[in-house]
Amino acid sequence: MALVILPDCINCDMCVPECPNDAIAMGAEHYEINVNACTECEGFYDTPQCIPVCPVECIEVLKAV
Numbered sequence: 001m002a003l004v005i006l007p008d009c010i011n012c013d014m015c016v017p018e019c020p021n022d023a024i025a026m027g028a029e030h031y032e033i034n035v036n037a038c039t040e041c042e043g044f045y046d047t048p049q050c051i052p053v054c055p056v057e058c059i060e061v062l063k064a065v
């Protein structure tokens with residue numbers, strides 16, 4: 001399971017230092033989460049740390065396809 005950043009992202013950079021896996025980086029148009037690196041913070045925290053710091057609430061759980 002991983003999280004995804006929606007296009008609503010305003011590139012504020014707030015989520016980047018919260019990630020224990022360095023899974024968040026600037027993409028082509030907005031910040032993106034590397035789905036291969038994101039563990040939903042498992043092993044570090046009980047809950048995803050990036051979600052509550054996002055001022056526009058654009059980080060969501062990636063739905064399985």
Ligand code: SF4
Nearest residue numbers: 019038040041048050
């Ligand atoms: S849920 Fe945790 S591991 Fe995944 S991107 Fe957010 S801070 Fe990083």
Ligand code: SF4
Nearest residue numbers: 009010012013015054
């Ligand atoms: S905290 Fe939210 S708006 Fe800011 S860079 Fe991260 S995903 Fe984008």
